[in-house]
Amino acid sequence: xxxxIAVGQVVAQKYRVDRFIGQGGMGVVVAGFHLELDQPVAIxxxxxxxxxxxxxxxxxxxxxxxxxxxxxxxxxxxxxxGLLDERVPYMVMELLHGNELEIEMERRxxxxxxxxxxxxxxxxxxxxxxxxxxxVHRDLKPTNLFLAQRADGSRIVKVLDFGISKSLGTGRQxxxxxxxxxxxxxxxxxxxxxxxxSARDVDARADVWALGxxxxxxxxxxxxxxxxxxxxxxxxxxxxxxxxxxxxxxSVPEALEAIVLKCLAKEPAQRYASVAELAEQLLPFAPxxxxxxxxxTRLLGGAAVGSYPASFxxxxxxxxxxxxxxxxxxxxxxxxxxxxxxxxxxxxxxxxKGAKRRRAPLLIAALFGVIAVxxxxxxxxxxxxxxxxxxxxxxxxxxxxxxAPVVSxxxxxxxxxxxxxxxxxxxxxxxxxxxxxxxxxxxxxxAADRAAPRAIEPAPGxxxxxxxxxxx
Numbered sequence: 001x002x003x004x005i006a007v008g009q010v011v012a013q014k015y016r017v018d019r020f021i022g023q024g025g026m027g028v029v030v031a032g033f034h035l036e037l038d039q040p041v042a043i044x045x046x047x048x049x050x051x052x053x054x055x056x057x058x059x060x061x062x063x064x065x066x067x068x069x070x071x072x073x074x075x076x077x078x079x080x081x082g083l084l085d086e087r088v089p090y091m092v093m094e095l096l097h098g099n100e101l102e103i104e105m106e107r108r109x110x111x112x113x114x115x116x117x118x119x120x121x122x123x124x125x126x127x128x129x130x131x132x133x134x135x136v137h138r139d140l141k142p143t144n145l146f147l148a149q150r151a152d153g154s155r156i157v158k159v160l161d162f163g164i165s166k167s168l169g170t171g172r173q174x175x176x177x178x179x180x181x182x183x184x185x186x187x188x189x190x191x192x193x194x195x196x197x198s199a200r201d202v203d204a205r206a207d208v209w210a211l212g213x214x215x216x217x218x219x220x221x222x223x224x225x226x227x228x229x230x231x232x233x234x235x236x237x238x239x240x241x242x243x244x245x246x247x248x249x250x251s252v253p254e255a256l257e258a259i260v261l262k263c264l265a266k267e268p269a270q271r272y273a274s275v276a277e278l279a280e281q282l283l284p285f286a287p288x289x290x291x292x293x294x295x296x297t298r299l300l301g302g303a304a305v306g307s308y309p310a311s312f313x314x315x316x317x318x319x320x321x322x323x324x325x326x327x328x329x330x331x332x333x334x335x336x337x338x339x340x341x342x343x344x345x346x347x348x349x350x351x352x353k354g355a356k357r358r359r360a361p362l363l364i365a366a367l368f369g370v371i372a373v374x375x376x377x378x379x380x381x382x383x384x385x386x387x388x389x390x391x392x393x394x395x396x397x398x399x400x401x402x403x404a405p406v407v408s409x410x411x412x413x414x415x416x417x418x419x420x421x422x423x424x425x426x427x428x429x430x431x432x433x434x435x436x437x438x439x440x441x442x443x444x445x446x447a448a449d450r451a452a453p454r455a456i457e458p459a460p461g462x463x464x465x466x467x468x469x470x471x472x
Contacts, residue, residue, distance in 0.1 A: 004045050004088045005030060005389040012082055015043055015092060025061070031095055041079065042095040045088055057089060064091050066162035069133045074126040076158050096158055098149045101218075102142035110221035110249055113213065113256060117286040119145065121293065122157035123277045127211070128296035129161070131204045131275065137162060137367070138202065140210035141190040141363050188233045189223055190214060193266055196234055208278055212263020212271075219256070220248040224264055238266075256285060276300040 004027075009017050016034050021029045021042065032043045046060045078371045080092035105111070111119075123145055130137060139161060146158040188196065192209035195202045216224040224242035227233035242264050245257045257372040259281050272278040274367065276296040283293045 003414075004028070004047065004084060010035070010081075011043065011084060011090065015041065017043065032092075033352065034092075040095045042076075043092045044091045044093060045084065046090070047088075060089050060091070066130065066133075066135050067093075069135065070126060070129045072126045072129045074122050074157055074159055075129075076160055096146055096148040098147045098155065099285075100143050101145040101147055101157075101214075104147055105142060111218045113219060113252065114286050116215060116218035117256075117282050117448045118219065118289055119147070119157050120211060121282060121286055121289040123159055124211065124275045124296055125292045126157075126159040127207055128275050128279070130298045131207070132299040136202060136204055137207050137210075138195065138199065139187060140207055140214065141187045142214060143187075145214070188230060188237065189225070191237065194268060195225075196237060201266070204274060205271050208263055208271050208275060210280060211275065211278065212260050216242065216260050216264070217243065219252055219260070220245050222248055241266075253285070256282075263305075274300050305306055342373050460471065 005011070005017050007017055007019060011017065011032070011115070016033045016035055018031045018033055018040075021031055027044055027046045029042055029044045032041045033039070034041050045055060064078055064081045067075060074098060074218045078091060079094070082090055084090050123140070127137060127140070135187075137159070140159075144160045146160055147155050148158050149155055190210045190213040192202065192206040193208050195209075213224050222243075225233055225236035225240065227236055234391075240434075242261065245252045246258060259278070259457040263271055265277065270283070276293075276299070279296045283290060322340070
């Protein structure tokens with residue numbers, strides 16, 4: 001088959017073709033280089049025999065539209081789309097280095113539970129965003145999960161090939177034709193029973209089936225519904241339950257086996273309602289991916305990632321559940337309420353910490369309020385300074401005679417006769433003209449006042465009163 005491009009050729013005056021990567025039944029993928037941005041890219045060309053009006057061309061356009069709508073890091077990004085020589089569609093994507101999950105499984109056989117669940121949770125991140133945009137992949141399988149290698153050497157799962165994806169709720173005639181009931185779309189080894197009956201009448205639970213079948217194959221190294229021919233595989237998918245995972249790997253936790261078998265239920269209503277619900281159940285086996293689970297939950301509008309039912313917690317992974325619960329304390333959807341049958345202790349601790357944080361500002365405000373009130377009380381209880389008098393007698397002129405202002409202050413509490421004598425004495429004192437040498441300064445008057453506090457001696461038989469800075 002003649003290839004539409006040659007090594008060294010420049011596409012759209014900016015993409016140089018460097019080498020061929022692979023070829024499929026409908027297209028070819030090459031490694032290229034963006035001459036303007038100075039970065040490597042991958043370019044996918046649709047083979048010329050498919051034609052611009054064929055189903056292949058429509059699937060090609062659909063793949064580009066679907067990938068452009070999804071911004072998850074677990075989907076290969078699409079940068080550009082166009083036509084080569086006005087007849088060959090092409091798509092420019094990020095260049096990935098690594099291998100397909102299918103190759104990893106062939107090379108290593110059954111994968112450890114934690115690693116396998118981690119790969120699946122990363123795929124769920126991409127699928128959850130697709131579902132939130134109304135897109136069902138319909139062709140999830142190990143060859144469409146790519147284990148890409150980052151610059152730091154770590155690996156990340158990338159979901160590929162949304163070419164046969166289905167947009168829920170759209171009425172485009174091209175999409176209706178492309179998903180007509182008679183079309184056999186997807187890989188039968190990972191295809192749900194309802195998709196085998198009618199590829200058009202599927203929803204997100206078809207992807208839940210496929211994810212369960214992929215996890216089955218990763219953990220056991222076996223297919224859930226093997227067969228020597230396509231009809232045999234289809235009959236097994238439609239009628240036969242898969243063998244328990246523990247028949248192949250005895251160390252597989254019972255709880256994980258129950259999760260996988262629920263994904264592979266024949267009736268969609270018996271499976272998990274969404275990939276976010278599936279991710280929540282898988283989290284105890286790969287707790288380091290809790291952020292992926294929380295994002296999937298937010299994307300699909302589900303409930304917060306809560307604790308797990310008591311029936312779900314098995315002795316084989318009970319310590320993992322407790323560690324996951326501790327990491328989920330800071331989740332944005334968390335609240336202080338504890339769901340029924342939830343793990344109690346971690347959530348109660350979380351509630352106390354949250355209450356302490358909420359009470360701290362109130363306690364600080366109350367402390368400042370108490371300090372302010374105490375300050376006011378201290379100021380009101382201070383003894384007022386004695387007002388400056390027009391003439392202050394010397395100790396020799398009136399050693400024991402009270403001043404007129406003091407008399408007027410307690411006049412109402414002293415008998416009438418004593419009051420008259422005090423007023424007369426005060427008047428006599430006020431008529432004395434002090435000399436400069438006999439008139440003390442205001443500071444000395446205050447010192448004398450503090451050294452010898454004045455007290456009024458009432459007449460014999462009268463009640464006694466003591467003067468305390470304006471209070472009796």
